[in-house]
Structure formats: C-alpha cells, structure tokens
Amino acid sequence: MIKKYSTKEKSEARLFYIYISPWILGFIIFTLYPIVYSMILVFTNADNTGIGTFIGLDNFIKAFTEDALFVKSLLNTIFYVAIQVPLSIILSILIAIALNKKNIKGIQLFRAAVYVPFVTAGVAVTLLWGWIFNSQFGLINYALSLFGIEGPNWLSDEKWAMPAIIIMMLWSIGNSIIITLAGLQDIPKQLYESTEIDGANGIQKIIYITIPLLTPTIFFNLVMGIINGFQIFTQPYVLTEGGPNHATYTIMMHIYNHAFKYGEMGYASTLAWILFSIIMILTLIINQTSKRWVHYDN
Amino acid sequence: MKKILGFLLVVSLFFLMTACSSDSHEVNEQDNEKQSNGEEISGEITVMGWGGGEELQARKDATKIFQKMYPDVKVDEIWLPADSIDEKLDAALAAGDAADVIMLSPDWKALRAKWFEDLTPYFEKNNIDESLFTPGADDGYVLQDGKREGMPTTQSCFLIAYNKEIFDEAGVPYPTNDWTWDDFAEIAKLVSSGSGADRTYAIVSHWILNSFAPYLYGGTPYNEDWTTQTIDSPETIKALKLIEELIKAEAIPDDAASKSIPMDAMFVTGRAAMYPLGLFEAGEIAKKVGDSFEWGVVLPPKDPNGKHTNIKFQTGWAMNKDSKNKEAAWAYIETVSLNKEVNDIYAKVGIPALKESAETTFAEMTIPNTDIKQTEYLNGLEDAVTFPWGGSIQKAADIFFQLMDEIKTHKSTAKDAVEKYAPKMQDALDDIHERSH
Numbered sequence: 001m002i003k004k005y006s007t008k009e010k011s012e013a014r015l016f017y018i019y020i021s022p023w024i025l026g027f028i029i030f031t032l033y034p035i036v037y038s039m040i041l042v043f044t045n046a047d048n049t050g051i052g053t054f055i056g057l058d059n060f061i062k063a064f065t066e067d068a069l070f071v072k073s074l075l076n077t078i079f080y081v082a083i084q085v086p087l088s089i090i091l092s093i094l095i096a097i098a099l100n101k102k103n104i105k106g107i108q109l110f111r112a113a114v115y116v117p118f119v120t121a122g123v124a125v126t127l128l129w130g131w132i133f134n135s136q137f138g139l140i141n142y143a144l145s146l147f148g149i150e151g152p153n154w155l156s157d158e159k160w161a162m163p164a165i166i167i168m169m170l171w172s173i174g175n176s177i178i179i180t181l182a183g184l185q186d187i188p189k190q191l192y193e194s195t196e197i198d199g200a201n202g203i204q205k206i207i208y209i210t211i212p213l214l215t216p217t218i219f220f221n222l223v224m225g226i227i228n229g230f231q232i233f234t235q236p237y238v239l240t241e242g243g244p245n246h247a248t249y250t251i252m253m254h255i256y257n258h259a260f261k262y263g264e265m266g267y268a269s270t271l272a273w274i275l276f277s278i279i280m281i282l283t284l285i286i287n288q289t290s291k292r293w294v295h296y297d298n
Numbered sequence: 299m300k301k302i303l304g305f306l307l308v309v310s311l312f313f314l315m316t317a318c319s320s321d322s323h324e325v326n327e328q329d330n331e332k333q334s335n336g337e338e339i340s341g342e343i344t345v346m347g348w349g350g351g352e353e354l355q356a357r358k359d360a361t362k363i364f365q366k367m368y369p370d371v372k373v374d375e376i377w378l379p380a381d382s383i384d385e386k387l388d389a390a391l392a393a394g395d396a397a398d399v400i401m402l403s404p405d406w407k408a409l410r411a412k413w414f415e416d417l418t419p420y421f422e423k424n425n426i427d428e429s430l431f432t433p434g435a436d437d438g439y440v441l442q443d444g445k446r447e448g449m450p451t452t453q454s455c456f457l458i459a460y461n462k463e464i465f466d467e468a469g470v471p472y473p474t475n476d477w478t479w480d481d482f483a484e485i486a487k488l489v490s491s492g493s494g495a496d497r498t499y500a501i502v503s504h505w506i507l508n509s510f511a512p513y514l515y516g517g518t519p520y521n522e523d524w525t526t527q528t529i530d531s532p533e534t535i536k537a538l539k540l541i542e543e544l545i546k547a548e549a550i551p552d553d554a555a556s557k558s559i560p561m562d563a564m565f566v567t568g569r570a571a572m573y574p575l576g577l578f579e580a581g582e583i584a585k586k587v588g589d590s591f592e593w594g595v596v597l598p599p600k601d602p603n604g605k606h607t608n609i610k611f612q613t614g615w616a617m618n619k620d621s622k623n624k625e626a627a628w629a630y631i632e633t634v635s636l637n638k639e640v641n642d643i644y645a646k647v648g649i650p651a652l653k654e655s656a657e658t659t660f661a662e663m664t665i666p667n668t669d670i671k672q673t674e675y676l677n678g679l680e681d682a683v684t685f686p687w688g689g690s691i692q693k694a695a696d697i698f699f700q701l702m703d704e705i706k707t708h709k710s711t712a713k714d715a716v717e718k719y720a721p722k723m724q725d726a727l728d729d730i731h732e733r734s735h
Contacts, residue, residue, distance in 0.1 A: 045733065048384075049392035136495045136558040156554035156707065244553055244707045246700070260385060262693045263409070264733070 041269035048263030059270035070271065072246055073254040074278075076162065080250065081229035084166045088173045089221050093214065096180035097206070111181070118174030126238040129168045130155065133239075155240050158247040165235055165248055176221045183217030184210065215294040223283055230279050251275055340370035341623040343630060345615075346390070347376075347401030348383040353452075353647040360451075360640040364633045371626045391618075398621035399630050402448045404438025404612050406689030407524065408734075415617040417446040420628045430636060432649060432656040434679040439614055442523050448614040449635035452648030455610040455678040456506060457595040459575040459583065461568060464489050464498060464591075468571075473596045475677075479514045479607070482599045483540055486549035489571040495558075500549035501572040502564045503556035508702045509609045509686060510574070511541055516601040519686055519698060520723075525731060527723040529698065530716050538712035542705050553706040562586060574598070577648060577675050578611070581666030588667075595670055597678055608682035614651070649679055690734065694726040 005013070037050075042059060046052030063070050099111050117125070132139045133154035141151030154164040191209050200208065211218075233252035236242060242249035251271065259268035349357055354377055361373050376397060378386055383401075390396040391413045402410070428436060435450045458473065465472055468489045473481070486500035501507075512519040517533030520526060528534060544550045551564070565573035566586040575583060575595060587593060597606045615631045617624060634640050641655035645663065650656050661673045687695030701719040704710040710718065 047733065048388045051392065134558055135554055153554035153557075156552075156557050158707070158709075243703055245703055245709055257696070261696070263388075 038269040038272060041266045042273055044266040045264075046266040046269075048260070048265060050265055052266050055266070059267050060274075062267065063270060063274060069246065069249070070251070070254055073249045073251045076247070076249055077230055077232065077251045080162060080166060080232060081226055083163075084169055085222065085225035085229050087166070088170055088176055088225055089218055091170060092173055092176035092180045092221060093211075093218075095177050096184055097210070099177070099181055100184045111178070114177050115174035117172040123234060123238050125172075126168070126235050129164075129171075129235075130239055133164050133168075156244050158244055161240055161244060161247045165232075165239060168235060168239070169232070176225070179221060180214065180217050183214050187213045212295045216296055219286070219290050219294045223286055226282055226286070227279055230275060339368055339626050339629050341626050342372040342374065343399060343621070343623050343626045344374040344376060344397040345399040345401075345630060346378070346387065346397035347613075347615075348378045348380040350379060356452075356643050356647045357634075359643050360634045360637075361630075363637060363640050363643075364630055367633060367637075368626065368629055371623075371629070373630065394620065396618050396620075398618050398623060398627040400616050400618055402614055402616045403685075403688060404448070404614070405685040405687070407691050408441050408447070409689035410616075411441060411445065411447050413619060414447045415619040415621070415624065415627075417449060417617060417628075417631070418444070420632075421446055421449075424632065426632075426636070430653060431651055432653045432676065432679065434610065434682055435612065435649065435651045435653075435656075437610075438612065438684040448616040449631050450612060450614040450651035451635055452644050452650060453610055453612050453679055454577040454648050455608050455675055455682040456574045456576050456598060457580075457674050457678060458501075458598050459565070459573045459593055459595050461565070461571050462592040462594060464568065464571040472594060473599075475597045475606075475674075477596070477599045479537075479540060479599045479601065483544060483549075486544055486572075487547055490547070490549045497548060497551075497555070498568070499551050499555070499564065499570045500544070501574070502561040502570045503551045503553075503706070504561050504574040506574050506576065506609055507541070507550070508699055510598070510607055511537055511702065512686075512698075513537065513607045513683065514540060514599075514601060516603050516605075520691075520694065520727060524691060524694075524727060527694070527720055527727055529701070529723060530720040535712060535716055538701075538705065538716060541702075542712040545706060545708075552708060553703065556706070566590065576611075577672070580672075584665050584667040584670075595665075595674055597674055605681040606678060608678045609685050610679055610682035611685050613648075649675055690730055693730060694723050697723045697726050 041050065041052070043054055043056060044052035045055050045058075095114060099107065099114065101107065104110070131137075135141060135151065135153040135156065138151070138154070140154070144151040152160040154160050187210065191213070192205055195205055195209055231252050232250050233256065236248040236250055237253055237256075240248045242253050252275075255268050255271045255275065258264040258271060345361065347357060357377070358375065361375055365371070365373055387396065387400065387410070391410065396413065400410075400414070402414070431450060432453065435453050439448045439450060440446045460473060462472065468491070470485055470488045473485060477485075490498055490500040492498050512529060512534045514537035515533045517531050517535075517537055518528050519534070520528055529538075541550065545552050548555075551558075551570075556564075559567075559569065562573075562579070562583055563586075564570045566583065568591060573583065598608050600606050615634060617627045617631060621627045635651050638652060638655060641650035641652035642659045644650040645655050645660035650660055656676055661671070661676055663672050664670055665672060687698070697719055701715045701723075704715045704718075705712055
C-alpha cells in the first residue's frame with residue numbers, strides 16, 4: 001500500500017529539495033563528475049586537455065614497473081607519514097595535557113597560541129621556515145651553535161631535508177592538540193578521583209585512565225593524520241621542490257608533475273587512484289583494528 | 299579679348315582638373331587610410347595572455363593602439379598571472395572556449411600547436427619581410443613541419459653583470475666581450491675568496507646557469523627535433539665538468555651555499571663577483587645595488603664556435619584555429635608584433651620584435667637606475683638559443699635538472715651523472731614523442 005503524503009509533508013519535502021539542491025548540484029558538478037571522469041582517465045593516455053585513447057592497464061603497469069620516481073615518492077611519503085603522524089599524536093597528547101591545567105594563569109592564551117600556527121600554516125609560513133632552516137643564518141643552527149653544535153644543511157642534505165619538513169609540520173599540529181584537549185576534558189573526573197584513592201601517581205593516571213579514554217580521539221587524529229600525511233604537497237614543494245636529489249619528493253608532487261607539468265592526465269589520474277587506494281586500505285585496517293584498542297566510555 | 303578669355307578658361311579648367319585630381323587623390327588616400335586603419339575590419343575578438351606590472355601595462359597599451367587603428371573591432375582582454383596560464387589555457391582550449399588570439403612562447407616546443415592557426419598564409423599575403431624583425435626575435439615560431447604558430451613581440455636574454463670592486467681587489471681586468479669559457483673559469487677562480495659565511499663567490503648559482511650549462515663548449519642538451527638527447531656528447535660533458543670543477547673550487551656556490559642566501563642578495567651584498575643578469579630583472583638588481591659598488595655588464599663568454607652562450611625568453615601571439623574572426627585576430631597579431639608605436643612601448647619592458655624599435659628606442663635606453671646602455675642585450679639576443687626546457691620538454695627538463703642537482707650537491711661527478719641520466723633523458727624524449735604521435 002502506497003503511503004499518502006499530506007500537503008504539508010509534500011511542501012516540506014519540496015522545500016527540502018530546493019534548499020539542498022545548491023549543495024547537491026555543486027557536489028555533482030565539482031566533486032562527483034571529476035571523480036568519475038578521473039576514473040575513466042585511468043585507462044587512457046589523456047593529455048593536458050583530457051583527450052586520449054584507451055590503453056587498458058598500461059598506466060598501472062608503468063607505475064609499478066617503469067616509474068622509479070613513483071616508488072621513490074611513495075617511499076618518501078610513507079617515511080614522512082610513519083614518523084610525522086605518531087610524533088604529532090604523542091606531542092598533541094603531551095601538549096594537551098599541559099594545556100588542560102586550569103590553575104595556570106593565562107592558560108587560554110597558551111591554548112590560542114598553539115592553535116595559531118595551524119591557522120597560519122601555508123606558503124608564507126613555509127617560506128619563513130626556509131629561513132629558520134637556513135644553514136648559515138638560520139635560527140635553528142644559531143641555537144645549536146650556542147651549544148657548540150654545528151647544525152646540518154637542513155634543506156640541502158638528503159638525510160636532513162625530510163626531517164626538516166617533519167619538524168616544520170609538527171609546528172602546526174594545533175588542530176590535533178585542540179581535539180585532544182577536548183577529548184581530555186571529556187574524561188570524567190571521578191575516574192581520576194577513584195584512582196587517586198587507589199594510590200595511583202600522575203604517570204599511572206595517564207597510562208590507565210587518560211590514554212585509554214583518549215583512544216577515540218587518538219583514533220580520529222590517526223586517521224586524519226594518515227589521510228593528510230599522504231597528501232603532503234605544499235610544504236616540500238615550496239621549501240625544497242622535492243630535493244635535494246628527490247629526498248623530499250612526495251607522491252602528491254609526482255601526481256602534480258605528471259598532471260600539470262608533463263600534461264599526462266591519464267597517468268596522473270592513475271597515480272591519484274593508487275594513492276586513494278593506499279589511504280583507503282590503511283583507513284580500513286585501522287578501522288578494523290580499532291575494535292581492539294579504541295575504548296568508548298559508553 | 300577672346301584670347302584672354304580662352305586663356306582664363308584654360309587656366310580655370312586646369313585648376314578645376316587639378317582640384318578634382320587633388321580631391322580624388324585625397325579620397326583615395328582617405329580610403330587607403332581607412333583600410334589601413336582597419337575600418338573595414340569589425341567584430342569582436344578575445345585576447346588571452348599573461349603578465350604583471352609594467353609588462354602587463356605595456357600589453358594593455360598595445361591593445362589601446364590596436365583599437366585606435368581598428369575602432370570597429372571590440373577587444374576583450376583576459377590577462378592572467380604567468381603561473382596560472384597553463385592550466386587555464388588548456389582548460390579553455392579543451393572546452394573550445396579559448397580566446398581568438400593567444401599569447402605563446404616558442405619555448406612551449408609546439409605543445410599547443412594543434413590548436414593554433416598556421417600563420418604562414420597571412421604572413422605571405424601581407425608580404426612581411428623577416429628582416430623587419432630584431433635578429434633572433436623570430437626564432438622558434440616556425441615549427442619543424444614549416445608551420446608558423448606565432449609572431450614575436452618581446453624578448454629577453456642575459457648579460458653577465460660584474461662587481462668592479464671585487465675585480466679591482468683581485469687585480470683582475472674587467473671581462474670583455476671576446477672572453478671564452480676558459481677565460482671565465484680562470485677569472486672565476488681569481489675573483490673568489492674567503493671561506494664559510496664570508497666566502498665571496500665568482501658567480502651566483504642563478505637558475506639560468508642550469509640552462510646555460512650544456513652550451514658552454516658548443517654542446518646541446520638534445521638534437522634539433524629533440525628526438526635524441528645529446529648530454530653525453532663530449533662538448534656537453536666538458537661543459538658539465540667545468541661547472542663541477544667551479545663548484546668544487548667554490549667559485550660557484552654549491553646547493554647548500556646557494557640556499558643560504560637568495561641569489562640576488564648574494565650579488566648585491568658583494569658576496570659574488572658576477573651575476574647572470576636577465577633583462578627582466580636588470581632594473582630591480584640595479585636598484586638593489588644602488589650606490590653600494592660600481593658594476594658593469596658584458597656579454598656571456600663565447601663557445602669554441604665564437605658564439606656568445608645565451609638563453610632567450612620570448613613571447614609572441616598565436617591565433618586560435620577555431621577563431622570566428624580570423625581577420626581581426628590577424629590584424630591584432632600583426633599590429634602588436636610589427637607596429638612601431640606598439641614596439642616602442644614594448645621597448646620599456648623587453649627587446650621589441652621590430653628591429654627599428656629595438657635599434658632605436660630600446661638601444662638608446664639605459665638599464666633602469668643606471669647609466670648602462672641596454673645595447674648589449676640586443677647583441678646577446680642574436681646568438682641566444684630559445685629557453686630549451688619549456689612546454690613539451692618539461693619531462694626531459696626535470697631529468698636534466700636532477701642531473702645538475704647531483705653535481706651541485708656533490709652526489710655525483712659530471713661524468714657519472716651523465717652516465718646515469720642520459721638514458722633516462724632519452725626515455726623521457728621517446729615518451730614525449732610517442733605521446734605526441
């Protein structure tokens with residue numbers, strides 16, 4: 001039996017579609033269509049105008065068998081994610097715990113201060129970091145020289161260029177800190193009080209109460225960190241242009257070069273879908289394992 | 299009386315006839331003027347180009363002159379920042395929505411040739427004499443298959459600026475236009491001194507040096523139709539070895555040193571004796587140097603064939619082959635390429651395509667903020683090769699720059715780097731050609 005809708009319900013439904021249509025249209029035109037189109041391009045040798053012929057799986061074969069730079073860029077990106085993401089989570093927790101003290105004067109100011117780099121991060125800040133890492137006149141090497149340490153050529157040394165980018169990115173983890181801080185403030189106080197009665201010290205409280213109850217936040221930050229980490233582009237592009245000797249050349253830079261410098265839209269789309277698959281698989285794995293290590297208080 | 303009347307009649311008739319003749323001549327002249335002023339060409343065209351600052355203003359002024367000459371043609375201008383032209387132009391071409399007249403550079407290496415009208419018939423119809431062009435300005439617009447894809451407008455090349463005080467302190471005579479790269483190497487070692495943060499280098503590691511490198515001893519990075527790499531030729535290897543040697547001798551800063559201070563700051567603060575001075579940056583560098591020290595300019599050193607090594611950047615105009623108003627589009631291209639008034643305006647921002655303007659207006663000008671005449675840029679343009687790494691060649695370019703990076707970071711010797719990258723560059727060229735077919 002078909003349900004009959006009242007005039008009011010019909011009117012509400014009509015309004016719903018009218019109000020939602022700008023977003024739906026925008027999504028279809030600017031998101032869905034490019035996604036579908038890029039999926040088609042994967043199997044073509046399309047150039048910078050999107051015109052090409054069908055070449056089957058040649059682009060995938062090329063990526064994994066002929067394109068040494070793809071492998072290099074992928075390994076660089078994995079290295080970046082493997083170091084930056086855990087470090088950012090650990091630092092977020094430590095800084096958030098410090099910022100969670102309510103009895104410190106001006107704590108709001110400190111909270112705002114750690115968030116500011118996240119808001120300002122971009123090309124300008126990256127250029128500024130270029131100066132901070134300057135081997136002869138940079139702040140970091142100057143600070144090291146005060147302790148008699150000769151700083152490295154941060155951006156010109158293959159060993160130090162990627163760590164330099166990781167350091168720079170750790171400076172702008174304000175968002176993770178604020179999310180972690182919110183997670184911390186969500187932990188019921190009575191849990192701490194009960195462990196205090198049991199004689200737990202500060203570190204034990206962190207290990208047995210704080211960390212387990214922060215796991216939903218850590219889970220969120222981990223997934224977001226991996227998604228963002230695999231897509232790192234602006235900072236190495238501006239700071240080192242992928243150098244020296246491709247030491248900071250990331251997969252997003254490789255995709256960009258093939259798409260917009262070499263005009264190989266088909267191949268670039270293939271690389272983009274490979275990247276998407278990697279991120280998707282990692283996210284699914286983390287999601288599956290989360291049942292074992294993420295604890296929700298309900 | 300009859301004779302007098304007859305005489306008067308003849309005189310009157312004569313004046314009448316000459317008056318008529320004068321009128322008709324005037325009419326004809328007006329007609330011609332109308333025609334040359336383009337009153338018979340009408341409609342609307344869109345032009346699309348890039349630029350900023352003074353250069354953009356010059357291009358806009360050029361359009362104004364065109365509109366004065368062709369009042370019935372409405373010109374819509376689309377000006378974009380140089381770094382966004384590629385994406386926007388390709389999108390417009392693919393969508394069939396590109397402008398009628400499109401700014402281009404021959405260093406695109408035929409990248410968008412399939413979208414452009416062959417201008418040869420227009421060129422021939424108007425009996426355009428190639429000798430009208432500034433020597434070197436028209437290079438690269440006629441492709442391998444004979445198609446003319448554009449007409450030149452402005453050009454730029456390089457001179458070597460040198461700090462006279464550093465040369466004087468080192469007791470080295472100022473370079474002259476007959477110097478060779480061997481002379482350069484010798485001078486470079488003499489004018490560099492000091493160590494660490496106080497090191498004075500011979501020449502800054504300007505980004506253009508990468509492009510100069512293959513040509514120093516008469517070599518090239520690839521053959522004429524860029525089907526075969528030639529970086530492993532003895533001439534190119536010799537040139538790369540020279541760069542390697544000068545980096546090792548700290549006459550040219552290595553990668554780390556060059557990243558420690560911006561290249562222009564290195565020269566203007568007296569930490570480098572020489573600077574490859576592009577015309578496009580000459581005024582700015584001169585302003586920064588100010589009264590700090592005296593400096594001069596010289597043509598880049600000669601290769602063994604007697605040619606001054608130089609790279610030129612060129613901009614011209616092409617016609618969209620799908621333009622709905624090709625007559626007006628051609629009129630625009632011809633005007634901005636060959637009109638004297640336009641070229642005199644261009645002379646303020648680059649070497650104009652019209653020889654007459656280049657040899658008068660441009661040559662008489664001095665580098666802004668100095669009393670150094672710009673004439674040498676004209677001489678430099680003639681020997682200069684079109685920037686070898688743009689457009690279709692990008693992929694091979696990245697491989698060559700990687701090779702240079704390995705030399706500059708001391709990771710490889712020139713010989714090893716060539717052995718490693720020559721096959722990769724060949725693969726890149728093969729790939730580029732395979733895709734273009």
